[in-house]
Amino acid sequence: MSGKEYLDLTAGWAVASIGYSHPRVSNKIREQYDTLSFTSQLSAPEQTMVSLAQKLIEITPGDFPKKVWFGHSGSDANDCIAKLVPLEKRRSRMISFMGSYHGQTMGSLSLSGHPALSSFIGSGNVVKTPYPNPYRPPFGETDRLTDQVIEYLEKEVFKTICPPEDTAGIIIEGIQSDGGLIVPPEDFLPRLEEICRRYDINLIFDEVKVGLGRTGKWFSFDHSRVVPDAVVLGKSLGGGLPISSVVARKEILDVGTGIHMFTTSGNPVSCAASLENIQIIEDESLIEKAKKNGNYFKSLLNELQKKYECIGDIRGKGLAIGVELVAEREAKIPAAEKTAAICYRCYELGLLCFYVGIHNNVIEITPPLTITKQEIDLAISILDQAFLDLEKKNINMDLVKEYAGW
Numbered sequence: 001m002s003g004k005e006y007l008d009l010t011a012g013w014a015v016a017s018i019g020y021s022h023p024r025v026s027n028k029i030r031e032q033y034d035t036l037s038f039t040s041q042l043s044a045p046e047q048t049m050v051s052l053a054q055k056l057i058e059i060t061p062g063d064f065p066k067k068v069w070f071g072h073s074g075s076d077a078n079d080c081i082a083k084l085v086p087l088e089k090r091r092s093r094m095i096s097f098m099g100s101y102h103g104q105t106m107g108s109l110s111l112s113g114h115p116a117l118s119s120f121i122g123s124g125n126v127v128k129t130p131y132p133n134p135y136r137p138p139f140g141e142t143d144r145l146t147d148q149v150i151e152y153l154e155k156e157v158f159k160t161i162c163p164p165e166d167t168a169g170i171i172i173e174g175i176q177s178d179g180g181l182i183v184p185p186e187d188f189l190p191r192l193e194e195i196c197r198r199y200d201i202n203l204i205f206d207e208v209k210v211g212l213g214r215t216g217k218w219f220s221f222d223h224s225r226v227v228p229d230a231v232v233l234g235k236s237l238g239g240g241l242p243i244s245s246v247v248a249r250k251e252i253l254d255v256g257t258g259i260h261m262f263t264t265s266g267n268p269v270s271c272a273a274s275l276e277n278i279q280i281i282e283d284e285s286l287i288e289k290a291k292k293n294g295n296y297f298k299s300l301l302n303e304l305q306k307k308y309e310c311i312g313d314i315r316g317k318g319l320a321i322g323v324e325l326v327a328e329r330e331a332k333i334p335a336a337e338k339t340a341a342i343c344y345r346c347y348e349l350g351l352l353c354f355y356v357g358i359h360n361n362v363i364e365i366t367p368p369l370t371i372t373k374q375e376i377d378l379a380i381s382i383l384d385q386a387f388l389d390l391e392k393k394n395i396n397m398d399l400v401k402e403y404a405g406w
């Protein structure tokens, strides 16, 4: 331990939404462990787990009976989707999006369309369709982005390899996170929902990274008033402890017994931490703060963009922000090496940020939702210094090479 302090724009890949070692969560963990350290929900539901399930159902939209499944990670929760959704609909195919990241286990990586997961087999029945990226529109036009992506789905995907009557579900990240913090156009999610309803296809939102308040609402899809059939949660759900969940239409989770169960999932200690974590999000108005401070952060980043030609795009909702770097603004050539250099220099200067994106050129800004305006000012001044150092070739690129990469 060097004793050096860092300002954290990562929240540990979007886990520490309420910050680190929150005393209220710490107390709840100890209390729960002392009262009942463990019982397996495989044999009997335990009250803390039931209370958490009730709370998740309360905050998830949908005027229909819902149930909750618990796991340990975003990956095992998306495996739940990969197994149960096709079974429920009695249809064999799924659709996901190019660039999506749903996890590292076989089911979740099969659903993924991210280059980091493209070396593994197992996704023959999952078709990946283009994600509506306003900065890099897949069909060339930003003005007609939603129409073109939806038309491609209906006129190509449905008419060729993935007929709607064989399609059990479409899984989407409301903001595509590891794909590059991409925010779809306003009208896209409602149009996707309309397609799902028309063809009786389940609509599933993977909210593992941006859910639970980060975008300035409980869920990213709340911004467009879309109602999913299933919502996948993980990362920040446990306030730092491992826990994930699927909140879904009852029929999906009732499709079978013993087909996606783990002995320690839904354990009372993780559930107690999670319940307190959600209560803290409410008590400390962290959703409102995410919205307000996210707008403030973006406004300062926009000022930075005026100074540095390599900042191609700034986008995001609340405190899920992406800064895309390019070799030159007009041509939008991805500047992966520069992105790694900025993150590395920031680290040297005491600021933690990571980079994502299918071109490895997007700085991901997902700080704890507790971040203050003063901390945002400090983050901007360090970023400013890092961009200046990049311009002046003051960054040791040999060190950057060692650090860079997935």
Ligand SMILES: Cc1ncc(COP(=O)(O)O)c(C=O)c1O
Residues within 6 Å of the ligand: 013, 072, 073, 074, 075, 076, 078, 101, 102, 103, 104, 173, 177, 178, 206, 207, 208, 209, 234, 235
């Ligand atoms: C959107 C999304 N889904 C699922 C996962 C997988 O979660 P985990 O690493 O907890 O398995 C991630 C991880 O980055 C993610 O960003």
